[in-house]
Amino acid sequence: MGAISVRNVWVEYGDQIVLERINLEIASGAFVSIVGPSGCGKSTLLRLLLGQEKPTRGTILIDGRPLPDEPGPDRGIVYQRYSVFPHLTVLGNVLIAYEFAGSRLLGRLMGRARRAAIDEALALIKAVGLALHAKKYPSTLSGGMQQRLAIAQALARKPRVLLLDEPFGALDPGIRAHMHELIRPLWREHGMTVLMVTHDIKEGFALGTRLIVLDKWRDDPQAAERFGAVITYDLDLTRDNAGPVRFCNEPTVAS
Amino acid sequence: MRRAMNIAPERTGRLALALLPFALIALVYVAGSAQRRAVNPNDKLLPPVSEMADAVHRAALEPDRRSGEIVLWTDTSASLGRLGAGLGLATLIGLTLGLAIGVLPLVAAALAPLVAVICMVPPMAILPVLFIVFGLGELSKVVLIVIGVAPFLVRDLAFAAARLPTEHLVKAQTLGASTWQVATRVVAPQIMPRLIEAVRLSLGPAFLFLISAEAIAAESGLGYRIFLVRRYLAMDTILPYVAWITLIAYAMDLGLARLSRAAFPWAQADEGR
Ligand SMILES: Nc1ncnc2c1ncn2[C@@H]1O[C@H](COP(=O)(O)OP(=O)(O)OP(=O)(O)O)[C@@H](O)[C@H]1O
Ligand SMILES: [Mg+2]
Numbered sequence A: 001m002g003a004i005s006v007r008n009v010w011v012e013y014g015d016q017i018v019l020e021r022i023n024l025e026i027a028s029g030a031f032v033s034i035v036g037p038s039g040c041g042k043s044t045l046l047r048l049l050l051g052q053e054k055p056t057r058g059t060i061l062i063d064g065r066p067l068p069d070e071p072g073p074d075r076g077i078v079y080q081r082y083s084v085f086p087h088l089t090v091l092g093n094v095l096i097a098y099e100f101a102g103s104r105l106l107g108r109l110m111g112r113a114r115r116a117a118i119d120e121a122l123a124l125i126k127a128v129g130l131a132l133h134a135k136k137y138p139s140t141l142s143g144g145m146q147q148r149l150a151i152a153q154a155l156a157r158k159p160r161v162l163l164l165d166e167p168f169g170a171l172d173p174g175i176r177a178h179m180h181e182l183i184r185p186l187w188r189e190h191g192m193t194v195l196m197v198t199h200d201i202k203e204g205f206a207l208g209t210r211l212i213v214l215d216k217w218r219d220d221p222q223a224a225e226r227f228g229a230v231i232t233y234d235l236d237l238t239r240d241n242a243g244p245v246r247f248c249n250e251p252t253v254a255s
Numbered sequence B: 001m002r003r004a005m006n007i008a009p010e011r012t013g014r015l016a017l018a019l020l021p022f023a024l025i026a027l028v029y030v031a032g033s034a035q036r037r038a039v040n041p042n043d044k045l046l047p048p049v050s051e052m053a054d055a056v057h058r059a060a061l062e063p064d065r066r067s068g069e070i071v072l073w074t075d076t077s078a079s080l081g082r083l084g085a086g087l088g089l090a091t092l093i094g095l096t097l098g099l100a101i102g103v104l105p106l107v108a109a110a111l112a113p114l115v116a117v118i119c120m121v122p123p124m125a126i127l128p129v130l131f132i133v134f135g136l137g138e139l140s141k142v143v144l145i146v147i148g149v150a151p152f153l154v155r156d157l158a159f160a161a162a163r164l165p166t167e168h169l170v171k172a173q174t175l176g177a178s179t180w181q182v183a184t185r186v187v188a189p190q191i192m193p194r195l196i197e198a199v200r201l202s203l204g205p206a207f208l209f210l211i212s213a214e215a216i217a218a219e220s221g222l223g224y225r226i227f228l229v230r231r232y233l234a235m236d237t238i239l240p241y242v243a244w245i246t247l248i249a250y251a252m253d254l255g256l257a258r259l260s261r262a263a264f265p266w267a268q269a270d271e272g273r
Helices: A041-050 A091-102 A113-128 A143-155 A173-190 A201-207 A221-226 B009-038 B049-061 B071-103 B105-119 B123-134 B138-163 B168-175 B179-216 B221-231 B235-263 B265-272
Strands: A005-011 A016-026 A031-035 A057-062 A075-078 A160-166 A193-197 A210-216 A229-236 A243-247
Touching: A005 A041, A016 A041, A016 A201, A016 A210, A016 B049, A031 A041, A031 A201, A041 A160, A075 A143, A075 A173, A075 B071, A075 B168, A091 A113, A091 A143, A091 B179, A113 A201, A143 B265, A173 A201, A173 B071, B049 B071, B049 B235, B071 B105, B071 B138, B071 B179, B071 B221, B071 B235, B105 B138, B123 B138, B123 B179, B138 B179, B168 B179, B179 B221, B235 B265
Parallel strands: A016 A229, A031 A193, A031 A210, A075 A160, A160 A193
Antiparallel strands: A005 A016, A005 A057, A210 A229, A229 A243
């Protein structure tokens, strides 16, 4: 559950090539860290996996089936910002996931169904350490607490794939370490595939079972936008001496 | 000496400063009125406060000799009925259509340009059309307010919905929300504070349309009364009526602001940080 195949995917915006020749086979249950310079297309890759955008060329499969062309509950997301709904309390933010599923028309649960959903939501909120803050609005939470809430919310529908776009990027180092301790057991427990974009390469190594580096394969100042980012390194971190799965350097890259 | 920009009044000082301009205006009026009366005892332009108090007493407390009704209350209830119906309908249209345009790209493609054009139609210019089509009764006055206010509300709310971060819309979909659920549980609640703000901004235009329509064709109403007594240069009635209308509009504005603060605490908490 949650295996991803990306096959020869290209993304172009007008003349600008952002991603090219992206080939990836991600095993179910992997924790893949994605690093790369700013603007190289990391968020773009996540948008493709969400189904928010279509690749210009190539195909993406999830568990062997073509990716749906819109976001759905099988793929969760946590952003660096704007992940949670400001108009709902901590409890409301998690509860709404169950309400979307249980009440097509009103989007609100009543009676026993509501109480059951609240119990489930509170269990998730407790798991991320926000049990004491269930009634607060996000704007009254600290940055770290907001991200923990975002994680709890993203887990509510039990996604097969969890996408994290610099989820801890705005947090200071101490809190970041806390978040690492939080996300690891959740990942194991839920058995999902995680793709995490990060700017912190140490974080990438610490959390991932695999590390992918996206970068432009050629820097040509005259025609920067004609060369997209490729996967330049792909490391298996589960082995003792993390060795490359494969090198993706192109013959044209100057050594 | 601190910079002027860093000097703020205390609580009581703030109140005193707020009342000062009102007091000054009252003072200037009283002095002007007394001076004109001294020159011409029959002056009608600036009646003294005592005469205005008499006029208010007649309008607000004594039944009218002809109809037996208390004029100020019939006028007020007639006007507020029209205003309430017009603003209520406009709000409903603004919310539903604004939400549809803000959430559904197909509806936006079909309606957004039309709404942008309709916004530019001067409502007063089509008032004769409304009188012809809907008659001189209540309907044409309510419709004038709706036509004058609703297009602005639609556009403003569509913008507000479009300004929400895309992340929210994607997020809701990853939690399994349908279009309807995104609209009703994610977008609508978040644009409610803006709806109230937009209605507050519309109060002025709504009163303008109400008074204009009443001035042209009506049997009762605050605007009707003002334009009726204008023939007798009855400033002693007109001025209190204007003050009364202003007070009503101000109270509505204040009430809506309070409502917004009480109903959407999450929208305020943001400003505190
Ligand atoms: N909708 C769009 N239209 C045109 N260009 C876009 C669009 N979205 C992204 N881009 C471009 O694609 C490139 C990659 O953007 P992306 O947001 O994926 O980068 P990133 O790797 O996530 O960067 P960062 O680390 O700063 O978040 C950028 O050069 C950006 O300008
Ligand atoms: Mg990014």
